Amino acid sequence: ASHPLVVFTPSGKRGRFPVGTPVLTAARQLGVDLDSVCGGRGICSKCQITPSYGEFSKHGVTVADDALTEWNKVEQRYKDKRGLIDGRRLGCQAQVQGDVVIDVPPESQVHRQVVRKRAEARDITMNPSTRLYYVEVEEPDMHKPTGDMERLIEALDAQWDLKGVKTDLHILSVLQPALRKGGWKVTVAVHLGDENHPPKIMHIWPGFYEGSIYGLAVDLGSTTIAAHLCDLKTGEVVASSGIMNPQIRFGEDLMSRVSYSMMNKGGDQEMTRAVREGMNALFTQIAAEAEIDKALIVDAVFVCNPVMHHLFLGIDPFELGQAPFALATSNALALRAVELDLNIHPAARVYLLPCIAGHVGADAAAVALSEAPDKSEDLVLVVDVGTNAEILLGNKDKVLACSSPTGPAFEGAQISSGQRAAPGAIERVEINPETKEPRFRVIGSDIWSDEDGFAAAVATTGITGICGSGIIEAIAEMRMAGLLDASGLIGSAEQTGTTRCIQDGRTNAYLLWDGSVEGGPTITVTNPDIRAIQMAKAALYSGARLLMDKFGIDTVDRVVLAGAFGAHISAKHAMVLGMIPDCVLDKVTSAGNAAGTGARIALLNTKARSEIEATVQQIEKIETAVEPRFQEHFVNASAIPNSAEPFPILNS
Ligand code: FES
Structure with a gap:
């Protein structure tokens, strides 16, 4: 009979192979991504595959046949010792017997995708710098005098096709005992190097190393x-x-x-x-x-x-x-x-990671790697909110970047009752527009301050202050409740009709929590607090607006808020304040710690490193400090939400 047809899923790669060909061999010849650490010796179980039945079962014996034959002894041994999920086979042991379709599950792919939490973010494809290899090394022979290391390097070439592997002294000093202890079988961690650096042995273990790196x-x-x-x-x-x-x-x-x-x-x-x-x-x-x-x-x-x-x-x-x-x-x-x-x-x-410019660092490059504005069809504004805001604007045609000195107010610094986000900090605020009475929530509890059980819920942490997201919500709510005018001034008790607006020196303050009556510290939002937030949000907005000018556009399709703090900002409140440009609310999403995600991508996929290096070259850098338009935007942007820019979507 002719050679059976072997089809791999999900790659769809196919070819014909003689009966008896191990699946791993077929996979390698077809370039199918099937992992192996032990090199087909039935030890590592990295090569697991699932034979699909379907119409192929009627072609007689397939690798899916559960009756283990002679050549499955190694596999049986593995199964007895460590178990194998039902229906799974070791690809290096299972042999082709007839036409088959073989599924390579994600865990068995070297370049598997690491699933990320957010659906919209790109997946991470595994391609780490360092991998483990199990090798069998030839024993020394007096008639062929070569060093143990040379035989190990030869074995890596012969068994893994790793060329020109180098090593350091720290490996040489542990090599001989490892080889002998492992009975001339060892696992090595090899850093794969790149065009400029040869692969290098990083670590050696006697026998098969079960652990990870x-x-x-x-x-x-x-x-x-x-x-x-x-x-x-x-x-x-x-x-x-x-x-x-x-x-x-x-x-x-x-x-x-x-x-x-x-x-x-x-x-x-x-x-x-x-x-x-x-x-x-x-x-x-x-x-x-x-x-x-x-x-x-x-x-x-x-x-x-x-x-x-x-x-x-x-x-x-x-x-x-x-x-x-x-x-x-x-x-x-x-x-x-x-x-x-x-x-x-x-x-x-x-x-x-590379830096983008003198003010726009490797953290912004990491955000670009994670959020990939350079691959976006629609025009996306990415802001990484921290002490400095890193701002990227673009789509697949062009990406602009700048950084803007927002200062630490968004993190609760420079705020009279401000604190970092920690248990006890007020993080969510609502103000009733009729009664002007506030209700709020504290980090560490999900009970609102006007609900039953609030006192018990915060008994352990107490109420300690207000964090960045809390102050943003408080100010936006004050604006919506008419306690605050567009310039950021808090009205008096007479003007606002609530005794929560109290006199505070020559200005007014809003009393969020009265410690003398209710216990704990007294928490107010003062005019200097509002000033600090106005400065910070104006810096953020003007940076974004400057990039929009440079791009020649007035609106963006979507906004991504990145940064640990960005994860907690409510899109609605950010827009009421005028922190970010007007945009459809449900097009404002949070990316969490995108810089950290970018770092993780570069760690797990060395290809992403050269990718972001090339992308950064293409990103156009804008220096806010020398742009006169930045100042102009800044002045307008200190109003709430803004004195010059309309916010039509927000107002509708
Ligand atoms: Fe290691 Fe199959 S390749 S068990």
């Missing part, structure tokens, strides 16, 4: 440092953790840190040390949480703004404090962890 995706912010620990085999996030950036003691915001380094000799080095120490503490914490050895972390990707970028690398950020805001380098950087004093695997790699 890990990578870190780190979002180095001026206020917090957040890290995700990812399994480089599966792409899963196994632990997430964050700490405050220890550089805060040198200055709350970026510019105060730049001036710290200008005023203090060696100040930049102090800050470099602080952030690296903080980083190591965070890595210890995250590894402990995941219960893994830190030395199994072989790769790390960092995203950060330009000042953090320079200070982390040990570069004085002086030039970033003044025009023309020259970066030491805007390129992406591939480094070794030891160069940055990072205490993970001794040969671990580090990748920093």
Whole structure:
């Protein structure tokens, strides 16, 4: 008979193979993405496949046949020892017997997709920098004197087609015991390198190594440092953790840190040390949480703004404090962890995304990677809201970027009762337009302040202050309830008809929570609070508006709010304030920590690294500081929602 037809799903790749061909061999010849760590020895179970029945079953014996034959002994052994999901077969053991359709489940694909939480975001395709390989190495022979390492490298070439593999001293020193302990079978972690770097052995284990290797995706912010620990085999996030950036003691915001380094000799080095120490503490914490050895972390990707970028690398950020805001380098950087004093695997790699411009950092590049405005059909405005707002506007034809100094007010700083988002902080506010009475919700409880059980619900945390999203909602609600005019002035008790508007020096304040009557601190929204938010939102809006001018458009199709804080802003309130341009409300979405997601994409898929490097080259940078239009927009944008721009969609 002719050779049976073998069809793989979901790829659709097909070909004819002699009876008895192992499925893994057929897959390789057809270029089907089927994983294998042990090289077809029936040990790793990475090659699992599901034979589809369908009409193919009538063609006689297929790989789906449950009766295990002689050649399935290895597979049977595997099944007995570790079990195999019903209907699953080991692709390296199952052989073609007749026409078949074979499904490769996602877990068995090297380039599998890591599913993200939000439906609209792109999936992550696995293509990590470092992979595990199981090899059988030839034993030494007095008549053919070669070193153990040379035979290991030969085996990697012969069994895995890995060419020109190199190694470091730290591997040589553990190689011989590992080979002998494993009976000349070892698992190695190989960093695959790129055009400029040969593949390199990172780690070696005797026998078949069951465990995983890990990578870190780190979002180095001026206020917090957040890290995700990812399994480089599966792409899963196994632990997430964050700490405050220890550089805060040198200055709350970026510019105060730049001036710290200008005023203090060696100040930049102090800050470099602080952030690296903080980083190591965070890595210890995250590894402990995941219960893994830190030395199994072989790769790390960092995203950060330009000042953090320079200070982390040990570069004085002086030039970033003044025009023309020259970066030491805007390129992406591939480094070794030891160069940055990072205490993970001794040969671990580090990748920093490229910076877009002197004010628009690798964090914005990461947002671009995650939200892909350059692939969008419609015109999208992406704002990453933090101490600095990173703003991207564009579609598949063109993307513009700028950064705008919003300051820390959105994070609750500079607000009289402000605090960071933490249990006890007021995060949601509503004001009844008739009675002018407020109701609110506190982080850590989902009971509104006017509902039964509120006191009990906040008994443990108390009410401690108001966070960024709370103050935004409070001010927007005050505006809608007529307590506040468009210029941001709070009316008096007589003007507004409520005793909640109290006199506060020469201006008025709105009493949200009266501690003297109700317990806890008294929480008011004051005119200086409103001023601070007006400044911040005007900076954000003018940055966005400037990009819209440059693009030559008046409206955007959709808005994506990114950043940890962006996740909590209510679109409606943001628009009432005039933080973001007028847009259909349900076209305003939140992307969560998009910079962190971008870091994770670059960690798990090395192809995405060259992709974003190319994209960043195409992004047009706009420097807000030197644009006269920015000032003009800024003045108009301090009104609520805006003195010059109409908000027709909002008003309808
Ligand atoms: Fe490892 Fe099949 S390839 S078990």
